[in-house]
Amino acid sequence: MANTVKLKIDGIDVSVEAGKTVLDAAKKLNIHIPTLCYHEDLCVAGNCRVCVVEQEGVKNLVASCAMPAQDGMVIHTNTHKVRNARRHVVELLLSEHNADCTKCYKNTRCELQDLAGEMVINEHMFLDLVPDKNYTIDKLSPSIIKDDSKCIRCQRCVRTCQELQHVSALGVAYKGDEMKISTFFEHSMYEVVCTNCGQCVIRCPTGALIEKNYLDEVWDAIYDEDKHVIVQTAPATRIALGEDLGMEAGSIVTGKMAAALRRLGFDSVLDTDFSADLTIMEEGTELLTRLKRALVDKDPTVKLPMTTSCSPGWIKFIEHMYPEYLENVSTCKSPQQMFGALAKTYYAQKKGIDPSKIVSVSIMPCTAKKFEANRPEMHDSGYQDVDLGLTTRELAVMIKQAGINFKELPDEKFDSIMGQSSGAAVIFGATGGVMEAALRTAYEIVTGREVPFENLRITPVRGMEGVKEATVKIENVLPEWSFLEGVELKTVVAHGLTNANKVMQAVKNGTADWHFIEIMACPGGCLGGGGQPIPTTPEIRKKRAEAIYREDEGMAIRKSHENPEIQQIYKEFLGEPLSDKSHWLLHTHYQKRKRV
């Protein structure tokens, strides 16, 4: 075959597709070559040099991650020369690294530490360079802490920020011994274009980029007898949390998670999926209203296409990069913030609890949710609507701290009220999920019939393709929706901000005629969020997505508008979608930000 190359690694013949690297070929043989700067999602950097191997006939060692496999190559991965070199490279990294591991958030979860462990480094070979360095720690962002003393300059974060997210908040500055990963003029992450998406955090091999954790604050609240601590859990947490607690990727742990939260001492264990359903009611109605204004009233001020607003990384991206399109963003708050506003109003009233005593905690697959919870806009309940935003990873830490044997927990249910949800809410966790959920409801509202897809699976918006377009023709509508008769509803779904940027460029250039755009900041949607268990790979994200759709199909209710708690809240509290009360609590506006 013309497209395969044959080589020999450690005496074993292997053939791989042309274009594959020596590292790929070694993987095929189950030969483990250590790597640090390499990441499956990113372009090859070849800068850490940990993966060097010996190639016969070549004087220098070659970086296996960057070396294309070639016919006739003879490679050795475990020679004296290779071992010495790798040892030196790791020792060099350690000499520049603040290796005070017990004081590090990533202790026991650090790739450099693992490598040092594998090499059994008892005593450092070289001089400690850390005291000479003027390392800084940036703790200003409510989402991400950047600690240069832990950085090994692998540039995974830089590549993530540029390639996957088109943000470039992080870049390389200076050269030589002063070379560092930096922001624009070394401003704090809080002050630059950083969207807080945390994609850098889930790819950082060490503790140089971590989420700002609120573990102590949550424990303090739980132990405070005077506080009523409620917790909400986002759709994508229940299909990923298990990974940090010894389970396979793709394990559904909804019931165990509810049980664990109860054992941790939360007073009420509730579900963001409830407010995801609510989002569909509000956002779906908003879309239909905008369409009516455009098609019937011929209102020139109506902004279409409308984009989703669930992803706080996306919101901050558009605030920085496309502020002229902020009016196109749905005014709906994200499910986290809808939940927060209702927790200290509707929930407090129903339960007869003083809202000032409520501590509202969220478990999110996301680091940007921490920033979002701290936005000054998010005080509509009269208090900070969500007090503490935690990542899936932080919850896993709490479960370990509490000594809970997670795998053996029984399945338990969420509490009520604000604990019931539909399959439509669960799929919010996957790219295309909000679109699919919205279509399930909107189509039915307009036509009185279910969406014309087998078992409600709107497959064109599913999957890991970066930009997915789908058109739904609306026919035989109910009389009050006659203006939509025959309309082809054009939608597009993008995940990862580089893809979001492509979509926005098309909107800007006028080359697109979409009505509705779903954008999630993270690759794969929330299931690949910056707060999810580490590592993230295309394979892991695929398994998480499969789990999400399995969870959806296992639910009794699959459509948001059929969620009884949703029907109840409109009846008892909100009135109808887009009511005054809805506007007060569930909708908001965002602001233009500088591009630095």
Added chain:
Amino acid sequence: MPNKKLKRVDIIFSEDCVYKDVLTDGLKKSNEAILKEILDSGLRGRGGAGFPTGLKWKFTSQETEEEKYVVCNADEGEPGTFKDREILTRVPLKVFGGMAICAKVIGAKHGYIYLRGEYQFLRADLDKAIEEFHAYLKEIGFDFQIHILMGSGAYICGEESALFESMEGKRGEPRNKPPYPTISGFRNKPTVINNVETLVYAFMICRIGAGKFQELGTTDSRGSKVFSISGDTPIAGIYELELGMLLEDFVEEFGDGDTKAVQVGGASGFCVPRKKFKDTIIGFEGVPTGGSMMLFNSSRSMYNVLKNYVEFFEEESCGQCTPCRVGCQQLKKGIEAIKKGEKSAHYLDTLQKLADTMKVTSKCGLGQSVANSFSSIVDNFKEEMIY
């Protein structure tokens, strides 16, 4: 291999030719004929690495891409090298001529000169010369344009792939190789990148012929080379010399009578102590050089020389790859610690091993060549490092 006697040569700067004639004649020849001439001449890159120039041109000419480039590397940054400045000052039209002939062979329409940031003062004259050159190309109907891009002072940008990155407006960091520039260079298109001096030699070979060039030098190092001679010498300056001479003869000619060591090839080259002068040939079979020859007499501390070099590399490493970035810092801090007595003399062995690792693991030529000066100075002047 028998060495050659020291002999001054006059090819590069010779004024007995009109560039227009050489160019017109050259452009009339077939590509195959030019390639054969350059290959037969045995010309190797004059920037230091010494890759056969004819092969570079040949590989690039075989690529089928529509767009190709010829790039002149004028980012002369190696400590102790200043010959490209002289060439660009005195015979810029020969440089352009070399680029034009290369462009014809490979099929390029645009050529770029990447000019060292510190050579801004050459810019106005070069622009004027380019104008004249373009006018002549128009006259003879040859479609080729030369542009100048300025560097900004980073040594690493002289490394060819970092140079391309810099030309593309990006941070000057070396790329992974393969692919090599002949396949994917500037803007990821097939590119010939040659040193200033190489281009002039290629141009002059078109005039004097491969045979004449071949008569000079040795089997591995054909022809002559422009040397930048500095340090403890009464006659510092630029000299074009036949390759293959013994360092002993060189020191005889240029030394001040008290030469203790010669640093051949700049900070990334090798240090040769007096006792080895008589066995060392200047050329690819012995100690190669991009032109830098620094002479040190007995008043010099080789510890200071080494520290200066290591400091240079510590600062000029791009910082992306571990062995180079951290290795340079360790070498510097290491020799300082030994000198101060904070580390024992044995630590020199650890540092030597580290330098060896840097040689085999670094991503580009910078990190790979730090060991050249480090090991050759430490090996030959160990006592100066310790006491």
